Amino acid sequence: MKNKKALFIGRFQPFHEGHLYAVRYILRHYGYLVIAIGSSQEDYTSKNPLTEKERIEMLEKVFRQIGLPKKNYKIVSIPDINTNSIWPAYVAKKVGRFDIIVTASPFTKLLFEDAKYPVDFHPLLKRKFYSGTEIRNRILRNKSWDMLVPASVFVYLQKLDLKNRLQKIIETDNPYLK
Numbered sequence: 001m002k003n004k005k006a007l008f009i010g011r012f013q014p015f016h017e018g019h020l021y022a023v024r025y026i027l028r029h030y031g032y033l034v035i036a037i038g039s040s041q042e043d044y045t046s047k048n049p050l051t052e053k054e055r056i057e058m059l060e061k062v063f064r065q066i067g068l069p070k071k072n073y074k075i076v077s078i079p080d081i082n083t084n085s086i087w088p089a090y091v092a093k094k095v096g097r098f099d100i101i102v103t104a105s106p107f108t109k110l111l112f113e114d115a116k117y118p119v120d121f122h123p124l125l126k127r128k129f130y131s132g133t134e135i136r137n138r139i140l141r142n143k144s145w146d147m148l149v150p151a152s153v154f155v156y157l158q159k160l161d162l163k164n165r166l167q168k169i170i171e172t173d174n175p176y177l178k
Helices: 017-029 052-065 084-095 106-114 132-140 151-160 162-171
Strands: 004-010 031-038 073-078 100-103 119-121
Touching: 004 017, 004 084, 017 031, 017 100, 031 052, 031 084, 052 073, 052 151, 073 084, 084 106, 100 106, 106 119, 132 162, 151 162
Parallel strands: 004 031, 004 100, 031 073, 100 119
Antiparallel strands: none
């Protein structure tokens, strides 16, 4: 199976050690990674504070950090659509050929299996800690979070001043940003 293309979908808000654990699993089992940035159109919200471009840069920094050659992966942005039943075909059209989708989401598994795509479930790494929500909350509450993300992500998000961005988003009275 080492010569198969595996699809991995995430919002990566931010990319954390749990994501890296899944990426390592995929590379060990399938060899080639097609990484899809979900909800790519959404940014500057409390749930999706990073832009599409920032998420791509963050992923590329991580892949350089772990020594993953560009020939072993591609990154594709996937804006949301509102019809779950056609989402797998929509994703497939956007990302091109892949052999299997690897996910830990029961809902993603259901949708792709119903659309007749092969699905593999990857193991989760301490989900309570390794989650974008937990990391964003820790950033806002001045709690340590550096151990929850790869070093390159920590440095990158510090440079972006994500804490300040999150605080400003929370302070706004625009209900669409909450």
